[in-house]
Amino acid sequence: MRRLVMMLMPLMLVACESQNSEPTAAPAAVVSTDWDHIGFDAKEQRHSPLDLINTENVGELGIAWFKDLPDARGQEATPIVVDGKLYISTAWSKVFAYDAKTGEELWSYDPGVAGEKAVDACCDVVNRGVAINRGKLYFGTIDGRLIALDAITGARLWETQTTDNSKPYTITGAPRVVKNMVIIGNGGAEFGVRGYVSAYDTRSGSLKWRFYTVPNAEGKADGAASDEIFEKAAAATWGDGEWRESGGGGTVWDSIVYDEELDQLYFGVGNGNPWNHGLRSGGVGDNLFLSSIVAVNPDTGKYLWHYQETPAETWDYTATQPIIQAEMAIDGKMRKVLYHAPKNGFFFVIDRLDGTLISAEPFVEGINWATGYDLETGRPIENPDARFYKTGEPFIAIPGALGAHNWHPMSYNPKTGLVYIPAQQIPQGYEVPVSDIDKARERLGFNVGIGWAIGQLPDDKEVYKAAVAATTGQLVAFNPKTGKVEWSVDYPAAWNGGTMTTAGNLVFQGTSTGFFKAYSADKGAELLSLPMQSGIVSAPSTYMIDGEQYVAFLTSKGGAFPLVAGVAGGVTRQVPNIPRLVVLKLGGKAKLPALPEQSDVVWDPPQQTGTPEQVAAGKGLYGRNCLVCHGDSAVGNGFTPDLRVSGVLGDKQAWASVVTGGTLKQHGMVGFGSQLSAAQVENIRHYVVERSHWTKEHLPDMTAPTAR
Template sequence: MKFVRLGLALVLAATVAACQKGESSVDAKRLEAAAGNAEWLSYGKDYNEQRFSPLDKVNTGNVGELGLAWFAEFDTDRGQEATPLLVDGVLYTTTAWSKVFAFDAKTGKQLWKYDPGVQGSKGFDACCDVVNRGAAIWKGRVYVGTLDGRLVALDAKTGKPVWSVQTTDTSKPYTITGAPRVVKDKVLIGNGGGEYGVRGYITAYDAATGKQVWRFYTVPNATGAPDGAASDKVMAGKVNATWSDGEWKKTGGGGTAWDSMAYDPKLDLVYFGIGNGNPWNHKLRSGGKGDNLFLSSILALKPDTGEYVWHYQTTPAESWDYTATQHIMLADLNIGGQQRQVLMQAPKNGFFYVIDRATGQLISAKNYTNITWASGVDMKTGRPIENPAARYQNAAVLQVPGPLGAHNWQPMAFNPKTGLVYIPTNVTPFAYTDDKSFGYKAGGWNVGVDFLTNALPTDAATMKAITAMVKGQLVAWDPVQQKAVWTVDHPYFWNAGVLSTAGGLVFQGAAHGEFAAYDAANGKRLWSYKTGNGIIAAPMSYELDGEQYVAVMVGVGGGGQISAPASMPTRPRLPGRLLVFKLGGKAQAPAFPEPAELPALDLTQISSTGDVKKGFAIFHNNCQVCHGPNASGAWLPDLKRSPMLMSADNWKGVLIDGTSASRGMASFARFLTPKDAEDVRAYVIDEAKKAQSGQATVAMPIG
C-alpha cells in the first residue's frame, strides 16, 4: 500500500507540474530540450535551428491522408514570412506589418491579436516588403521586432504590451523584419536597411525590462572614434584596418544583421549572419581596398557581454549583395571519422560552408548550385577563388547568382536521420555594372550599381536564354560529402522555406500556390495541396492530444516578388492565411475570390509634357526595385493601369506630394523634381501604350 500511495503521489506531482508548465516556463532548459519534443519554441524550433521535427505520425506511408484541420485568414495582403511558434497548445505567429496573433492550436480559435500600428509610409524603407519572420517567447512574454525598429514585449496570455523599446535611430531608414531570439534572459535583435545607407549592429536587451545590455557594431564608426560598445576592442584591433576611404563614410557601410542567429549552450556562443556592404560596389564603398570586415561574415559572440570570439568572412570585399544573413544551423557531424561540432550555412554567394563552430575554422566549402563569380574556395586561405571579371569595373558582367542570391532568407532544414540538408535554391542572373554617376542619396537606394543595365531591351534569342536560366530548386545536400543527392525543379525561382521530419518527409511551399511533401530520401513528391496563393514561409510541425499537425503561413511577397515580377506568376496581392493540416483533416478553406482586373486605360487622348527617354532612366534608377523593370510589376500597383496615370496633377500628388504615403508609397520629393515625376509619367504612358498594342519592350529581370 505504501508503494501504491507513493506511485499516486508521483503521478499527481507530475500532473500538477504539467498544469503549471505554461508559457511562463519557456526558459533555457526548455529551449534546449525542444529539439527532441513536439513543441516549436523558437524560429528554427530550438537553439540549433535545424528545423527538424522528431514527430513521425505523419510519414511517407500515410502523408496522402493529410487534410486541412483549420485555417485563419489575415487582414494583410503582403508577403507572409513567419514561422509560427507552438507553446502549450497555443500557436503564435506574425504577419506583414509586424502584427502578432495567438490561436488555439487545436481548434484555430483566435485568442488575441496585437497591431503595433506601423505607419504605412515606413514601407518605403523596406527594401524587400513589409514582412516579419516571427516572434520569440520567454517566461510568459512574446517578443516581436517591428518594421519601424521597435522591440516589443507582449504578455503571452493576453497580447497586451509589457514594454517597448526603440532599437534604431528613427531619422535613418532602419527596419526590422527578422525574428528575435532569447538567450540567457537577453532578447537579441538586429536590423535591416543595408541598401539605403545605415550602419549595422546587434543589440541585447534584458528580457524582463527592455533595458539595453550590450551592442555590437558590425562595421567601423566613420569618425574612427570608439562607440562605447562591445565591439570597440575588435574594431580597433582587427576591423578598422580592413576599410579605406570611400562612400561608406557617408552611407554607414551596411553590414546589417537582419535575419540569421543560432546559439550553442555548451560552448556558450551565439552566432549571427552579417549582411552586404553599402554601397554594394566595393570600388565606391572602400576605394576597392580591404576586406571590409564584418560584411558578409558569420560572427560568434559571447551572449553575456557581446564579446567577439571569432568570425568567418564568406565574401571578402563583398561587391554583389552577397549577404551571409542566410539561415545558420548547428549540428554534430562525423567528418573523416571524427565527430565535429559544426555550423552550416548556404549564403547568397552559392557556396555551402561547414565550419567548426568552436573556432571558426573552415572545414569544407563547395558550391551547391552553378555559379559564375568564383570557381571554388581556397582551403588554405578560406577565400573564394574569384573570376576576375566579376568585379565589373571595366564592363558589365552577367553573373549568377544575382543580388537575390542562390539562397535567400527562406530557411533550409537538416534531417539527422538522412544526414541531408534541404536547401531552397534560386538560379537568378543579374547584369552588374559600375555606377559611374553615383552620388549618395540620404534615405534612398545607394548600391553603386547601374540598374539601368537590367532594363535594356534585348533580342529574343538572348532573352530566351536568360529566361531559361531563372528557376527555383529544392536541393538535398550532403554536408559531409559536399554534394547534391537529389534535386527537385520548380517552375518559378522564389519559393518557400523547408521543414524536415522524422517521418521521412520534407515539406515546402511554392510560388505557384502549392504546398507539398517530398520523400526525404529521394525527393519523390508524395502529397500536395493547392493553396491559391504563393508560399515563401517555412512550415513547422507540432503534436497535440496524440495528433501531429503541420502548419504553414501562405502569402507570396518579399524581394523576389517585388523586384523580379517578370519571373513570377502574374497574381494580385491576396490576403495572407495560416493553414494547419493533420491526418484526416476535413476543413475547407474557401477559394480566393477572382480578382477584378483593372481595365486597360483609355490613353488615346492622354499625353505628357515629359521626356520619355529621361523618364526611362529615372524610373529604372528609382522605381524598378518595387515596380519591376519596364514597369512590369503587377503585384504592387500596376502603374500601366493606374488611374493616377491619367492626370499629371494626380501623378505628381503621389510621387512628389505623398498623397499615398499612408498606403506605403512615400513621397520622392527628396530625390525627384516635379519635372522628373512628369518624365517618369511620360515613360510609363509609353510603356502602357506598348502593352496595349502588344509591343511592350522585353526586359531582363532584376535578381
C-alpha cells in the same frame, strides 16, 4: 511545455514490491510536441522528432483549420507553438495568437507602424517571427522597436526603440532569447546605415550590450562590445570611400543562433553600402565584418571569432541566411560544425569552436563569380571579370543579388544527413554607375553604387522569354559530408518557401506557384501536393496536441523578388496573393473558400505625349527610384500597384500628387518631392505610359491583370 514521452522499449507492467526493486523499463526519450523556437530548438535545424505523419500516410493530410489575415503583403513568419497556443507575426509587424487545435483567435496586437515607414523596407513590410520565453513573447517592428507582450493576454509589457528612426533602419527578422536577454539585429543596408546586433534585458528592455559589424566612420569608440576588435584589427580592412558617409551597411537582418553546448552566439552579417566595393572603400580591404559569420560571447557581446565568406563583397552576397548547428564526422572524429548556404552559392561547413573553414562546395549550378575556395586561406578563387568596378565592363553574375539561397529557411535531418535548401537561379547584371542619377546618394531609394540600366530588360520579346526561362527554383538536398547534391526537385519559378523536415522521413515546402508539398527526405519522392490558392514563401512548423500531429504555415506573395522581378516573375505573376494561416492534419476536412472572380482590367494606355528624350530620361529615373517596388520595366507584381494600368497615369496633376505629395503614404508611397523635380516626375510618367503602350503592342499575353 507539452512533452510526449516515447518509450524506447514496451513498458513492462510489473509492480514494484520494494524500494530496492530494479527498474522495469528502459529510460524514456523526451520528445517535444511543441515548436517553441523559430528553428524548432536552439540548434535551428528545423527538424521535428514527430513521426505520426510519415511517408505512409502524408497523402492523407487535409486542412484542419485556417484563418485569413489582413494585409496582402509578404507573410514570412514560422508559426510558434507552445502549450496549445500558436503565435505568428504578419506583415506590418502585427502579432496573432490562436488556439492551436481549434483555430480560435485568442488575441491580436497591432504595434501601429506608420505606413510611410515602408519606403525604408528594402524587401517588403515583412516579419519573420516571434520569440517566446517564460510567458513573454518578443518581436521586432518595421520601425525598429523591440516589443514584449504577455503571451497569454497579448498585453504590452514594454517596448524599446532599438534604432535611430531618422535613418532608414528596419527590423524584419525574429529575435532570439538567450540567457535572460533578447538578441535582435536590423536592416537597411541598401539605403545606407551602420549595422549592429543588440542584447536587451528580457524583464525591462534595457540595453545590455551592442556589437557593431562595421567600424565607426569617425574612428571613435562607441562604448560597444565591438570597439576593441575594430581598434586592433577590423578597421584596418576598410579604406577610404563612401562607407564613411553611408555607414557601411553590414546589417544583421536575419540569422542569429545560440550554441548551448559552447556558450557562443553566432550571427550572419549582410552586404555593404554601397554594394560597389570600388566606391565603398576605394576597392581596398576585405571590409570586415561584411558577409561574415561572427561568434561572440553571449553574456558580454565580446568578439570570439569570425569567418568571412565573401571578402570585399560587391554583389550583395549577404551571410544573413539561416545558420544550422550540427555534429559531423571528419577523419573519424566528431566535430561541432555550422552549416551555412548563403547567397553566393557555396555551402559552407565551419568548425564552430574557432571558425575554421572545413569545406565550401557549390549547391547550385552555373556559379560564375568564383570557381571554388582555397581551403588553406579560406578565400574564394574569384573570376576577375566579376569585379566590374575594376574591369569597367558589365558583369552578369550567377547568382545575382537575390542569391542562390535567400532568407527562406533551410532544414537538416540528422538521420539522412542532408540539408534541404530552397535554392534558386536569378541572374543579375552589375555595372558601374555612369549617369548622375545613379551616382547620386539620396534619402529615398537604394544607394548601392551600380548602374540601374543593366537591370532593366531591353525591348525584345525574346529577351523577355529568356529572362523567364532563366529564373527558376529548386529544392536541393545537399550532403555536407560529400559536398554534393544528393537529390533535387526543379520548380518553374524562384522564391519558393522555406523547408521543414521530420522523423517521419519527410521534407515539407510550399511553392511560389501555390502548392504545399511533401517529399521523402531520403530519396526526394513527391508524396503530397496540395493546392493552396496562393503563393507560399514562409517555412512550416509542426506540433502535436491530444495525439494528433499538425502542420502549420502561412500563404502569401511578397518579399524582394516579387517586388523587383517584373516579367522574370513568370508564372507567379498570375498566382493570387492571399494572406492566410493554414493548419493541416491527417484526415482534415476543412475547405478553402472559392477564389473571387478577378475583374477585367481595361488596358487603354493614355496618349503618349512625351518625347523620346523624355522617355529615356524617365527610364533612368524609374530604375533609380521606382524599380525596387514596382518592378523591372514597370511590370507589376500583383501586390503593389501595376503602374502601367494606374488610374492616375493619364492625369499629370494626379500623378504628381501621388509621386511628390505622398497622398498614398499610409500605404507606403511617400512623397518623392524632396529629390525629384516636377519635370523628372513627369518624365517618369512618360516612361510608364510608353511601357504600357509597348506591352499592349508586343506582349498581349501580359495585358491581363496580375493576380492580387
